[in-house]
Every structure is written in C-alpha cells, then in structure tokens.
Amino acid sequence: MNNKFKKLNKTIIKCKKCPRLINFIKKISTEKRKQNKEEKYWGKPVTGFGDHKAKLMILGLAPAAHGGTRTGRAFTGDKSGNFLFRSLNSVKISNQNFSEKINDNLKLKSTYITNILKCVPPGDKPSNNELKRCSNYFADELENLENLKVIVTLGKVAFDNCYKIYKEKFDMKQKFKFKHGKTYLLPDGKTLIASYHPSPRNVNTKVITASMINKLFRKAKNISKF
Secondary structure, eight states, X not given: OOHHHHHHHHHHHHOOSOHHHHHHHHHHHHHOOGXXXXXXXXXXXXOOEEOTTOSEEEEESSOOTTTHHHHSSTTOSSHHHHHHHHHHHHTTSXXXXXXXXXXXXXXXXXXXXXXXXXXXXXXXXXXXXXXXXXXXXXXXXXXXXXXOOEEEEESHHHHHHHHHHHHHHHTOOSOOOOOTTOEEEOTTSOEEEEEOOOOHHHHHTTSSOHHHHHHHHHHHHHHHXX
C-alpha cells in the first residue's frame, strides 16, 4: 500500500465525525445477526480497497450492516457483493467470483472499490450532512488514484453524490440524469457510468441481471483500456 492511502485509510478508520453512524455501527457490532453471533465484527468505518494504480473505480453508497461493517471490506460478506463479484470474475476484473472475508485471496485488476459513505447509516438512509462530511474522503481517494479513467456508480445515491462532488469542485452547469448504462464525460476527463445497484431486491425483481451488469463492466473496461 502506498503512503498516501496508508495515511488516508488510517484517518478514515479513526473517524468519529458522525455520532449517529458511529453509535449505529456499535449497536450492529454488539447485537450482531443470528448467523454471525460467534464472529467478531469489524465495527469501524470501512475504507476502499483494490489496486492503487487502478483505471476503474466502483463506487457504492455505504458498507452493508452485516457485510462490510462485519468483515471490514466493502462489498464483502453480503448478497450484493456476491452478485457483484460473480460479474467481475466473469469479465476478468477479479480473480475469483466471491468476496467473503478480508483474507480470502481476492485480487482486483486495475480496479478500486469504495463507497461514498464509509459507515452504514440506519435504514440505509444517510443525512445530507453525513454525506457532506464523508465526501472529503472520496475526494481524497479520487486524487490518490492518479491513473483513474472510469467511475462506475452502483445505485442512484452513489451517482447523485459523485456528480454533486464534481459539480461543486468544477462549477459544472451540465445536469447528469441517472439511467442504467448511461455514460457522462466529467470535467477532469474521467468517464462516469451509472448502474443499478446489485441489491437483493433489484436482482430478485430483475431490475438488474447478470447480463446487464456484465455488459456494463465490459464497457467500463474498454473505456479504461485495461
């Protein structure tokens, strides 16, 4: 891990800027889910992970209550992550089709995975202030990923907040509308791609299918040129 990310990740893990979120994480980690009663939960803010020379970033909203908050790694140990990694493995972005725990030998090719919000919010509904406080960490991740070409946002909230950060930084006038598969050119030359979130509800109701997300990641790889 390079020094920039070491420093940033240390700051994220120690962050206590949002008392509501910190208290919720403690509650989850103490009460636990029935099938995880014997496990020790990570119970802290969750950093991004992957290749620090990445050309592709995959951006979600927040760690799952009993996924990333339990395992300490984004999209790890939950159903959304299982769906995502089957796709990433299928299009040769990851070396395996599952993401269960931190030491499961998962490797990503030229890809970095993170969330707009580093802590799980109650009901998956963060406040605007919580998103604003945490946005600095996302901005730092963007700055540290010097080779980044493409950002794939999973879900409308991740898409809207990524756009919001760019709008404030570059005083953008163009409006971006969320639509699965839609691509936009950002002011710094990166490409933003919108995707439905691979939540169990979206997968079960066929809002998003394996073929849809595989096609989207193939497009992201082509634009990124890796």
